[in-house]
Amino acid sequence: MERSLQDSWILGGLTVPNRVVLAPLAGIGNWFVRLQAKRFGAGLVVSEMVSSFAIHYGNEKTLTELLRIHPDERAAGSGGPISIQLFGHDPGVMRSAAATVAEAGADLIDLNMGCPVPKVMKTGAGAAMLKDPDTAVAVARAAAEGSGLPVTVKLRASNLPGQMEGVEVAERLVHDAGVAGITFHPRSAAVRHKGTPDYDLAATLVERLPVPVIVSGGMHGAEHIRWVFDHTGCEAVMLARGALGNPWLFAQVLDGGGPEPSRGQVLEEWEWVLDRAVEHLGPDRAVRYLRKFHPWYIERLGESRAVQDAMQRAESIEDQRTVIRSLDPVLSSAAA
Numbered sequence: 001m002e003r004s005l006q007d008s009w010i011l012g013g014l015t016v017p018n019r020v021v022l023a024p025l026a027g028i029g030n031w032f033v034r035l036q037a038k039r040f041g042a043g044l045v046v047s048e049m050v051s052s053f054a055i056h057y058g059n060e061k062t063l064t065e066l067l068r069i070h071p072d073e074r075a076a077g078s079g080g081p082i083s084i085q086l087f088g089h090d091p092g093v094m095r096s097a098a099a100t101v102a103e104a105g106a107d108l109i110d111l112n113m114g115c116p117v118p119k120v121m122k123t124g125a126g127a128a129m130l131k132d133p134d135t136a137v138a139v140a141r142a143a144a145e146g147s148g149l150p151v152t153v154k155l156r157a158s159n160l161p162g163q164m165e166g167v168e169v170a171e172r173l174v175h176d177a178g179v180a181g182i183t184f185h186p187r188s189a190a191v192r193h194k195g196t197p198d199y200d201l202a203a204t205l206v207e208r209l210p211v212p213v214i215v216s217g218g219m220h221g222a223e224h225i226r227w228v229f230d231h232t233g234c235e236a237v238m239l240a241r242g243a244l245g246n247p248w249l250f251a252q253v254l255d256g257g258g259p260e261p262s263r264g265q266v267l268e269e270w271e272w273v274l275d276r277a278v279e280h281l282g283p284d285r286a287v288r289y290l291r292k293f294h295p296w297y298i299e300r301l302g303e304s305r306a307v308q309d310a311m312q313r314a315e316s317i318e319d320q321r322t323v324i325r326s327l328d329p330v331l332s333s334a335a336a
Protein backbone atom coordinates (compact mmCIF):
# COMPACT_ATOMS: atom_id res chain seq x y z
CA MET A 1 0.00 0.00 0.00
CA GLU A 2 1.25 3.51 -0.85
CA ARG A 3 2.52 5.31 2.27
CA SER A 4 1.43 8.90 2.82
CA LEU A 5 2.83 11.65 5.03
CA GLN A 6 -0.77 12.30 6.04
CA ASP A 7 -1.20 8.89 7.66
CA SER A 8 -1.33 8.63 11.42
CA TRP A 9 1.17 6.42 13.27
CA ILE A 10 1.90 5.18 16.75
CA LEU A 11 4.86 6.35 18.84
CA GLY A 12 5.25 4.88 22.30
CA GLY A 13 1.53 4.07 22.42
CA LEU A 14 0.53 7.63 21.39
CA THR A 15 -1.23 8.39 18.14
CA VAL A 16 0.59 10.94 16.00
CA PRO A 17 -1.87 12.33 13.45
CA ASN A 18 0.63 12.66 10.57
CA ARG A 19 4.27 12.14 9.70
CA VAL A 20 5.64 15.67 9.62
CA VAL A 21 7.46 16.72 12.79
CA LEU A 22 8.88 20.02 14.06
CA ALA A 23 12.55 19.63 15.07
CA PRO A 24 14.02 20.67 18.40
CA LEU A 25 15.65 24.07 17.84
CA ALA A 26 17.74 25.52 20.66
CA GLY A 27 16.79 29.06 21.63
CA ILE A 28 13.84 28.93 19.23
CA GLY A 29 11.47 26.00 19.85
CA ASN A 30 9.31 27.55 22.56
CA TRP A 31 5.55 27.09 22.91
CA PHE A 32 4.61 29.64 20.26
CA VAL A 33 6.98 28.28 17.63
CA ARG A 34 5.51 24.84 18.30
CA LEU A 35 2.00 26.28 18.19
CA GLN A 36 2.78 27.94 14.87
CA ALA A 37 4.01 24.62 13.42
CA LYS A 38 0.87 22.89 14.65
CA ARG A 39 -1.39 25.54 13.14
CA PHE A 40 0.20 24.69 9.80
CA GLY A 41 -0.24 20.96 10.32
CA ALA A 42 2.76 19.50 12.22
CA GLY A 43 1.75 16.12 13.65
CA LEU A 44 4.34 16.13 16.45
CA VAL A 45 6.35 19.02 17.87
CA VAL A 46 9.56 18.88 19.90
CA SER A 47 10.78 21.64 22.22
CA GLU A 48 14.17 23.28 22.15
CA MET A 49 16.71 21.32 24.18
CA VAL A 50 16.45 21.93 27.91
CA SER A 51 19.18 21.17 30.46
CA SER A 52 18.25 18.35 32.82
CA PHE A 53 20.54 19.98 35.40
CA ALA A 54 18.75 23.34 35.15
CA ILE A 55 15.43 21.58 35.77
CA HIS A 56 16.79 19.44 38.59
CA TYR A 57 18.27 22.48 40.36
CA GLY A 58 15.07 24.47 39.91
CA ASN A 59 16.29 27.24 37.61
CA GLU A 60 13.31 29.61 37.52
CA LYS A 61 13.44 30.64 33.85
CA THR A 62 13.95 27.06 32.74
CA LEU A 63 10.90 25.92 34.66
CA THR A 64 8.58 28.78 33.73
CA GLU A 65 9.72 29.56 30.19
CA LEU A 66 11.43 26.57 28.60
CA LEU A 67 9.04 24.01 30.06
CA ARG A 68 5.98 26.12 29.35
CA ILE A 69 3.33 24.26 27.38
CA HIS A 70 0.50 26.53 26.23
CA PRO A 71 -3.07 25.17 26.28
CA ASP A 72 -3.51 26.35 22.67
CA GLU A 73 -0.78 23.88 21.63
CA ARG A 74 -3.11 21.06 22.58
CA ALA A 75 -6.04 22.39 20.60
CA ALA A 76 -4.19 23.56 17.49
CA GLY A 77 -4.14 21.68 14.18
CA SER A 78 -4.70 17.98 14.41
CA GLY A 79 -3.91 17.88 18.14
CA GLY A 80 -0.75 15.77 18.01
CA PRO A 81 1.55 15.18 20.97
CA ILE A 82 4.12 17.56 22.44
CA SER A 83 7.61 16.33 23.22
CA ILE A 84 10.12 18.08 25.47
CA GLN A 85 13.77 17.52 24.63
CA LEU A 86 16.28 17.15 27.46
CA PHE A 87 20.03 16.89 27.52
CA GLY A 88 22.42 15.75 30.21
CA HIS A 89 24.72 12.87 31.05
CA ASP A 90 23.75 12.06 34.64
CA PRO A 91 21.08 9.36 35.07
CA GLY A 92 20.02 10.52 38.56
CA VAL A 93 19.60 14.12 37.43
CA MET A 94 17.79 12.94 34.30
CA ARG A 95 15.36 10.85 36.37
CA SER A 96 14.44 13.87 38.48
CA ALA A 97 14.22 16.28 35.51
CA ALA A 98 12.06 13.83 33.57
CA ALA A 99 9.58 13.67 36.46
CA THR A 100 9.27 17.47 36.37
CA VAL A 101 8.76 17.38 32.60
CA ALA A 102 5.89 14.91 33.02
CA GLU A 103 4.31 17.22 35.63
CA ALA A 104 4.64 20.12 33.17
CA GLY A 105 2.34 18.21 30.83
CA ALA A 106 4.63 16.77 28.15
CA ASP A 107 3.39 13.71 26.26
CA LEU A 108 6.85 12.45 25.39
CA ILE A 109 10.48 13.06 26.29
CA ASP A 110 13.15 13.27 23.62
CA LEU A 111 16.79 12.97 24.65
CA ASN A 112 19.45 14.93 22.84
CA MET A 113 22.40 12.73 21.96
CA GLY A 114 23.33 14.62 18.82
CA CYS A 115 24.26 18.16 19.83
CA PRO A 116 27.74 18.94 18.43
CA VAL A 117 28.27 22.18 20.39
CA PRO A 118 31.51 21.91 22.44
CA LYS A 119 29.90 23.50 25.54
CA VAL A 120 27.41 20.60 25.63
CA MET A 121 29.77 17.83 24.47
CA LYS A 122 32.45 18.60 27.02
CA THR A 123 30.01 17.79 29.81
CA GLY A 124 29.55 14.33 28.26
CA ALA A 125 26.11 15.19 26.87
CA GLY A 126 24.83 15.62 23.29
CA ALA A 127 26.89 13.82 20.65
CA ALA A 128 29.49 12.83 23.29
CA MET A 129 26.98 10.16 24.34
CA LEU A 130 27.88 8.24 21.17
CA LYS A 131 31.26 7.52 22.78
CA ASP A 132 29.64 6.19 25.93
CA PRO A 133 26.74 3.86 25.08
CA ASP A 134 26.47 2.52 28.66
CA THR A 135 25.75 6.00 29.97
CA ALA A 136 23.41 6.66 27.05
CA VAL A 137 21.39 3.57 27.98
CA ALA A 138 21.38 4.50 31.69
CA VAL A 139 20.21 8.06 30.94
CA ALA A 140 17.42 6.85 28.64
CA ARG A 141 16.22 4.31 31.21
CA ALA A 142 16.27 6.97 33.92
CA ALA A 143 14.20 9.36 31.79
CA ALA A 144 11.55 6.68 31.27
CA GLU A 145 11.52 5.65 34.94
CA GLY A 146 11.39 9.21 36.21
CA SER A 147 8.63 10.38 33.90
CA GLY A 148 6.54 7.31 33.14
CA LEU A 149 6.41 8.73 29.58
CA PRO A 150 7.58 7.24 26.30
CA VAL A 151 11.16 8.31 25.56
CA THR A 152 12.74 8.89 22.17
CA VAL A 153 16.37 9.72 21.40
CA LYS A 154 17.73 12.03 18.72
CA LEU A 155 21.21 11.16 17.58
CA ARG A 156 23.65 11.48 14.72
CA ALA A 157 25.35 8.97 12.47
CA SER A 158 28.71 9.41 14.23
CA ASN A 159 31.14 11.84 15.77
CA LEU A 160 33.55 11.80 12.81
CA PRO A 161 32.76 11.71 9.11
CA GLY A 162 32.73 8.24 7.54
CA GLN A 163 31.84 6.43 10.79
CA MET A 164 28.49 5.04 11.89
CA GLU A 165 28.61 4.34 15.62
CA GLY A 166 25.25 6.12 15.93
CA VAL A 167 23.60 3.06 14.39
CA GLU A 168 24.97 0.75 17.09
CA VAL A 169 24.10 3.18 19.87
CA ALA A 170 20.56 3.46 18.50
CA GLU A 171 20.24 -0.33 18.54
CA ARG A 172 21.42 -0.49 22.13
CA LEU A 173 19.02 2.26 23.17
CA VAL A 174 16.11 0.36 21.67
CA HIS A 175 17.08 -3.10 22.91
CA ASP A 176 18.62 -2.26 26.31
CA ALA A 177 16.76 0.92 27.33
CA GLY A 178 13.44 0.26 25.57
CA VAL A 179 13.23 3.66 23.85
CA ALA A 180 10.05 4.15 21.84
CA GLY A 181 11.63 5.71 18.77
CA ILE A 182 14.80 7.20 17.32
CA THR A 183 15.27 10.45 15.48
CA PHE A 184 18.25 10.00 13.20
CA HIS A 185 20.26 12.90 11.80
CA PRO A 186 22.59 11.10 9.39
CA ARG A 187 25.45 13.57 9.52
CA SER A 188 28.53 13.36 11.77
CA ALA A 189 28.82 15.75 14.70
CA ALA A 190 32.06 17.06 13.15
CA VAL A 191 30.25 18.54 10.14
CA ARG A 192 27.54 20.04 12.38
CA HIS A 193 24.81 21.00 9.89
CA LYS A 194 26.81 21.02 6.64
CA GLY A 195 26.73 18.66 3.69
CA THR A 196 24.25 16.12 2.40
CA PRO A 197 22.88 13.74 5.02
CA ASP A 198 23.50 10.04 4.41
CA TYR A 199 19.94 8.96 3.63
CA ASP A 200 21.13 5.45 2.68
CA LEU A 201 22.40 5.03 6.24
CA ALA A 202 19.03 6.23 7.52
CA ALA A 203 17.35 3.56 5.38
CA THR A 204 19.66 0.94 6.93
CA LEU A 205 18.70 2.06 10.43
CA VAL A 206 15.01 1.95 9.54
CA GLU A 207 15.47 -1.66 8.43
CA ARG A 208 17.38 -2.65 11.53
CA LEU A 209 15.16 -1.11 14.21
CA PRO A 210 11.86 -2.51 15.44
CA VAL A 211 10.68 0.99 16.50
CA PRO A 212 9.75 4.12 14.49
CA VAL A 213 12.61 6.13 13.02
CA ILE A 214 12.15 9.84 12.31
CA VAL A 215 14.67 11.26 9.84
CA SER A 216 16.17 14.72 10.28
CA GLY A 217 18.57 16.62 8.04
CA GLY A 218 18.44 18.52 4.78
CA MET A 219 14.67 18.97 4.87
CA HIS A 220 14.24 21.80 2.40
CA GLY A 221 11.51 21.79 -0.25
CA ALA A 222 8.37 19.67 -0.21
CA GLU A 223 9.47 17.47 -3.09
CA HIS A 224 12.83 16.58 -1.57
CA ILE A 225 11.22 15.90 1.80
CA ARG A 226 8.74 13.48 0.25
CA TRP A 227 11.63 11.82 -1.55
CA VAL A 228 13.46 11.29 1.78
CA PHE A 229 10.30 9.75 3.23
CA ASP A 230 10.03 7.31 0.32
CA HIS A 231 13.76 6.59 -0.01
CA THR A 232 14.44 5.84 3.65
CA GLY A 233 11.12 4.16 4.51
CA CYS A 234 11.16 6.19 7.72
CA GLU A 235 8.09 6.62 9.89
CA ALA A 236 8.20 10.42 9.78
CA VAL A 237 10.27 13.39 8.61
CA MET A 238 11.48 16.24 10.80
CA LEU A 239 11.64 19.84 9.56
CA ALA A 240 14.29 22.14 11.04
CA ARG A 241 16.03 25.01 9.20
CA GLY A 242 13.63 24.70 6.27
CA ALA A 243 10.78 25.68 8.58
CA LEU A 244 12.43 28.72 10.23
CA GLY A 245 10.05 31.58 9.50
CA ASN A 246 8.43 29.21 7.03
CA PRO A 247 5.56 27.35 8.72
CA TRP A 248 3.97 27.06 5.27
CA LEU A 249 6.43 24.24 4.62
CA PHE A 250 4.39 21.96 6.92
CA ALA A 251 1.25 22.51 4.86
CA GLN A 252 3.15 22.17 1.59
CA VAL A 253 4.74 18.87 2.60
CA LEU A 254 1.44 17.50 3.84
CA ASP A 255 -0.61 18.69 0.88
CA GLY A 256 1.86 17.50 -1.73
CA GLY A 257 2.83 21.00 -2.88
CA GLY A 258 0.63 23.99 -2.33
CA PRO A 259 1.14 27.67 -2.97
CA GLU A 260 3.76 29.96 -1.50
CA PRO A 261 2.24 32.45 0.96
CA SER A 262 1.31 35.90 -0.30
CA ARG A 263 3.16 38.97 0.95
CA GLY A 264 0.16 39.83 3.13
CA GLN A 265 0.15 36.36 4.70
CA VAL A 266 3.86 36.55 5.54
CA LEU A 267 3.42 39.97 7.15
CA GLU A 268 0.41 38.76 9.12
CA GLU A 269 2.31 35.73 10.38
CA TRP A 270 5.29 37.88 11.35
CA GLU A 271 3.02 40.06 13.49
CA TRP A 272 1.47 36.94 15.00
CA VAL A 273 4.98 35.95 16.13
CA LEU A 274 5.56 39.45 17.51
CA ASP A 275 2.36 39.26 19.57
CA ARG A 276 3.12 35.79 20.90
CA ALA A 277 6.66 36.81 21.91
CA VAL A 278 5.20 39.70 23.92
CA GLU A 279 2.75 37.29 25.54
CA HIS A 280 5.64 34.98 26.40
CA LEU A 281 8.32 37.39 27.60
CA GLY A 282 6.74 40.83 27.97
CA PRO A 283 7.53 43.66 25.54
CA ASP A 284 11.05 44.54 26.71
CA ARG A 285 12.54 41.06 26.55
CA ALA A 286 10.54 40.24 23.42
CA VAL A 287 12.29 43.05 21.48
CA ARG A 288 15.67 41.42 21.98
CA TYR A 289 14.47 37.84 21.68
CA LEU A 290 12.77 38.53 18.35
CA ARG A 291 15.99 39.79 16.72
CA LYS A 292 16.86 36.27 15.64
CA PHE A 293 13.38 35.73 14.14
CA HIS A 294 13.22 38.86 11.97
CA PRO A 295 15.85 37.91 9.34
CA TRP A 296 13.80 34.84 8.32
CA TYR A 297 10.75 36.93 7.46
CA ILE A 298 12.79 39.74 5.90
CA GLU A 299 14.55 37.25 3.63
CA ARG A 300 11.26 35.59 2.72
CA LEU A 301 9.85 38.96 1.67
CA GLY A 302 12.99 39.75 -0.33
CA GLU A 303 13.51 42.93 1.67
CA SER A 304 16.69 44.97 1.77
CA ARG A 305 19.59 45.29 4.18
CA ALA A 306 18.09 48.63 5.26
CA VAL A 307 14.97 46.87 6.55
CA GLN A 308 17.14 44.35 8.36
CA ASP A 309 19.09 47.17 10.02
CA ALA A 310 15.90 49.01 10.96
CA MET A 311 14.47 45.91 12.64
CA GLN A 312 17.67 45.17 14.52
CA ARG A 313 17.91 48.79 15.69
CA ALA A 314 14.25 49.16 16.70
CA GLU A 315 14.17 49.55 20.46
CA SER A 316 10.55 48.80 21.20
CA ILE A 317 7.93 46.38 19.99
CA GLU A 318 5.96 49.30 18.63
CA ASP A 319 8.97 50.42 16.57
CA GLN A 320 9.35 46.88 15.24
CA ARG A 321 5.66 46.76 14.40
CA THR A 322 5.88 50.08 12.57
CA VAL A 323 8.64 48.71 10.34
CA ILE A 324 6.63 45.56 9.59
CA ARG A 325 3.52 47.58 8.75
CA SER A 326 5.49 49.91 6.51
CA LEU A 327 6.21 46.88 4.31
CA ASP A 328 2.51 46.25 3.72
CA PRO A 329 1.47 48.12 0.58
CA VAL A 330 -2.18 48.19 1.71
CA LEU A 331 -1.48 49.45 5.22
CA SER A 332 1.17 51.95 4.17
CA SER A 333 -1.02 53.46 1.43
CA ALA A 334 -3.93 53.75 3.93
CA ALA A 335 -1.64 55.54 6.37
CA ALA A 336 -0.32 57.95 3.70
Ligand SMILES: Cc1cc2nc3c(=O)[nH]c(=O)nc-3n(C[C@H](O)[C@H](O)[C@H](O)COP(=O)(O)O)c2cc1C
Pocket residue numbers: 023024025026027028047048049085112113114115154185193216217218219220238239240241242
Ligand atom coordinates in the same frame (compact mmCIF):
# COMPACT_ATOMS: atom_id res chain seq x y z
C1 LIG B 1 19.40 26.87 15.21
C2 LIG B 1 19.37 25.39 15.42
C3 LIG B 1 19.11 24.89 16.68
C4 LIG B 1 19.08 23.50 16.89
N1 LIG B 1 18.79 23.04 18.12
C5 LIG B 1 18.68 21.70 18.34
C6 LIG B 1 18.28 21.20 19.61
O1 LIG B 1 18.00 21.94 20.56
N2 LIG B 1 18.23 19.84 19.75
C7 LIG B 1 18.51 18.98 18.71
O2 LIG B 1 18.43 17.76 18.89
N3 LIG B 1 18.87 19.43 17.50
C8 LIG B 1 18.94 20.77 17.30
N4 LIG B 1 19.26 21.24 16.05
C9 LIG B 1 19.39 20.29 14.94
C10 LIG B 1 18.06 20.20 14.18
O3 LIG B 1 17.03 19.68 14.99
C11 LIG B 1 18.21 19.31 12.92
O4 LIG B 1 18.54 18.01 13.30
C12 LIG B 1 19.29 19.87 11.98
O5 LIG B 1 19.12 21.26 11.76
C13 LIG B 1 19.28 19.14 10.64
O6 LIG B 1 18.10 19.38 9.93
P1 LIG B 1 18.08 20.42 8.67
O7 LIG B 1 19.30 20.11 7.84
O8 LIG B 1 16.78 20.09 7.97
O9 LIG B 1 18.12 21.80 9.25
C14 LIG B 1 19.32 22.61 15.82
C15 LIG B 1 19.61 23.13 14.56
C16 LIG B 1 19.64 24.49 14.35
C17 LIG B 1 19.93 25.01 12.97
